[in-house]
Amino acid sequence: MDIKDKNILIIGLGVVGGSYAMALSGAGYKNVYAVNRSESSVKKALEMGIIKGGSTNAEDFAGSADIAVIAVYPTGAEECARNLGRLMKKGSLVTDVLGIKRYYSQKISAVLPDYIDYVPAHPMAGREKRGLDYASADVLKGANFIITPIDRSSSEGIEAVRQLAKDMGFGKIRTLTPDEHDRVIAYTSQLPHALAVSLINSDEEDSNTGDFIGDSFRDLTRIAEINADLWQELFIGNRENLLAAIDMFTAQLSSIRAAVEDMDKESLVKQFEKSSARRQSLIKK
């Protein structure tokens, strides 16, 4: 059976789940269904024509699903997987979209029966806003997609998730172990969010800073407008890696601070030249 004819069930019509529904329907997937806690998003998705059917109850669609995508908040993932495990058929496939992998992949895997395949994944796209209203197939286009297979993941399952990502328009599709993923993501995603939040919170309470900001400040604080519930889960769920990333960052900032204090021009120039070269090579890749 062509993958586009399979029954795809998305659990959670938030920004990511909603964007998946749009992108898959747009790519010609004919049987995209969704389950969502609130009925209003289900209705809206039906009106938009991005799902073929939807419900607030997983029992309505999980039994016939070939592939299910867990697109709920991290702390809701285990409960969601338990339900799917109870309802889904033999040979079906579960994937997810969680931003940290080791901790939650273990939780999900533990409650899924062996006869259901499971391939964890992380689409590196999202919005600071929450909910279906901010979903868009465009945010997925060209974004990085990381598959983090675990022991039970079958090669057919991995291939199917890769195909979904490709069809949704993702750019680079890479494979990492869950541990590698979490180490890298602490640095490239959680740490930047911690910095943006710290930067904007370090302003004096009654200042009129807004009148005096340039593009750099605007860029660096964009992500300080943050989904608090989601990100506390991501921060704490990736605790050790994030602490290590913060400490590596702090060492670098201390080095700049020391150079400023000592008026050490050579040291500053060296650090700036290093950052310029690294930024160029990093973004080029």
Place this chain on the structure above:
Amino acid sequence: MDIKDKNILIIGLGVVGGSYAMALSGAGYKNVYAVNRSESSVKKALEMGIIKGGSTNAEDFAGSADIAVIAVYPTGAEECARNLGRLMKKGSLVTDVLGIKRYYSQKISAVLPDYIDYVPAHPMAGREKRGLDYASADVLKGANFIITPIDRSSSEGIEAVRQLAKDMGFGKIRTLTPDEHDRVIAYTSQLPHALAVSLINSDEEDSNTGDFIGDSFRDLTRIAEINADLWQELFIGNRENLLAAIDMFTAQLSSIRAAVEDMDKESLVKQFEKSSARRQSLIKK
């Protein structure tokens, strides 16, 4: 005499000086001249039609200038001002574009004779790249412009600089004392640059991070590609304010770190909600 008929002399055809020349010519200023160390940029500016005349020697145009704009690197500003002071006529006006004000305004003021007016200013626009090739009138459009008058600045001079800024298309034009300016700019400009540099330099040497970055990392490190010579001058020239800003930031980051280490969800949510509210109100202003 209408300000657009006055002789305007720009010293330094870098990104900012070049953008000034483009914006002023574009706004109908008829007599824009430039002096630049290297002849190639002078030639190029003449070919582009953004200056009426140019030279590598200030003596060729300073004597007839009504307004001179010091658009050289901070550490070259004093020498440049000394030349202008020797050459410019009574009643003429000097302004500048330096990114820190107290230290350099004192230096410049000290070498300008009393019969020349002096109004320091900071156009909050620029590029990470250097040189006339990256100049553009567009980067000035809507950007913040800060005038930092000192005791000797006349109200006519302040008004003239405000008019220049308005005609070049700047957005909010505000007045601050040099001390206020430097405190605010340490936070909104130098600190973000220190963070971006530290972030990219804290990566492991041989990592393949580039494959796994999202928009947030890209945004936060854009300014890590930095003009090393200029920014070491800005960092060290605003030393005390920058050290204070780094310390305020570090206290906030430590607070996030502690919450992650203690798995204190409530504290994280509180900090994220604060940053979200602040970002919204800051950017709206």
